[in-house]
Amino acid sequence: MKSFAPKPWLAPQPVVIIGTYDKEGNPNAMNAAWAGTWDANLITIALGSHATTDNLNLSPDFTIAFATTETLIAADFVGILSAKNDPDKMKRTGWDVIKAENVNAPVFTNFPMTFECRLVRKYDESGNGFNLVAEIVNILCDEKFLAPDGKPDIQKMNLITYDGVHQTYIQLGQTVGKAFSDGLSLK
Numbered sequence: 001m002k003s004f005a006p007k008p009w010l011a012p013q014p015v016v017i018i019g020t021y022d023k024e025g026n027p028n029a030m031n032a033a034w035a036g037t038w039d040a041n042l043i044t045i046a047l048g049s050h051a052t053t054d055n056l057n058l059s060p061d062f063t064i065a066f067a068t069t070e071t072l073i074a075a076d077f078v079g080i081l082s083a084k085n086d087p088d089k090m091k092r093t094g095w096d097v098i099k100a101e102n103v104n105a106p107v108f109t110n111f112p113m114t115f116e117c118r119l120v121r122k123y124d125e126s127g128n129g130f131n132l133v134a135e136i137v138n139i140l141c142d143e144k145f146l147a148p149d150g151k152p153d154i155q156k157m158n159l160i161t162y163d164g165v166h167q168t169y170i171q172l173g174q175t176v177g178k179a180f181s182d183g184l185s186l187k
Contacts, residue, residue, distance in 0.1 A: 008034065012161035015067035015169065017075055018045070019106040019114075020055035022083065027090055027097045027106035028055060031067070031079025033162035041136050042120065048129040051083035056132070060119035061103035065111035069158040069171050071095075074110075076169070102138045112145040112157040 013033045020028050034046040043064065047053050056062060067075040074093035081089045090097075095108040103116045117134040124131045139152075147153035160169040 007164065009164050011163065011165075012170070012172070013164060015075060015160050015162050016045075017065040017067055017071075017078060017108065017111065018047075018052050019063035019065065019108060020052050020061075021059065021105060022051065022055055022087075023058055026087070027108075028052060028083045029065075029078040029090060029093070029095075029106075029108065030082075031075050033164070035064070038133050042133055043115070043117065043136060044131060044133050046129075046131045049127065050129070053129050054084075056119060059104055061100075061105045062117050062119070062134070063100055063103070063105045063107055064115040064117055065108050066113050066157065067160050067169075068112060069160060071110055072160060072169055075160075100138075100140075107140060109142075112142050112159075113152055114140045116140065 014035055016032050016035045017029050018032055022028055028051055030050055030052040032045055032047065036044055038044040047056075052062075074095060078089065078093060083089055095110045097106045097108055099105075100107045100116045103118055105116065107114050107116075115136050116138040118137050119132055119134050121133045122130045123133070141152040145153055145156050147156075154172070155175060159172045161172055163170050
């Protein structure tokens, strides 16, 4: 086996779009790949210093949309260009925006699934940003992405993951097994 120096190569990494409002109430979005589950109803995200972190210092509410093959170009764009440098960047995405029902944050309706979130705790805060823990207040899913059981069908969504090794995006694939079930064959 070949050895490598430590790198942030945890895979797969979800590509999430964080939606916030600025102090004037304008929607903003940024692309983040360093997000994960903290607990049953909590998520964690590592954030640098961005317009989004400034917005989160003003209000604890935000949304998380999951990037897809169809939203890839604009999702990558909002990760490249900061609203600090171009306050009108959202116009170029072509995304439709509505206000979330349960938090004071924008919902970009072009994405199949969105979490409405509220900041619970910041940690490791510095001039370079902070890590956060947030409560999932509500989950929105476009009805065309529901499975026959009425729950979100992740496989229908064409979700993408970030490949930190090669700095590319990969579309998630097909179901290959059943969790908490297939391993029982080894009992």
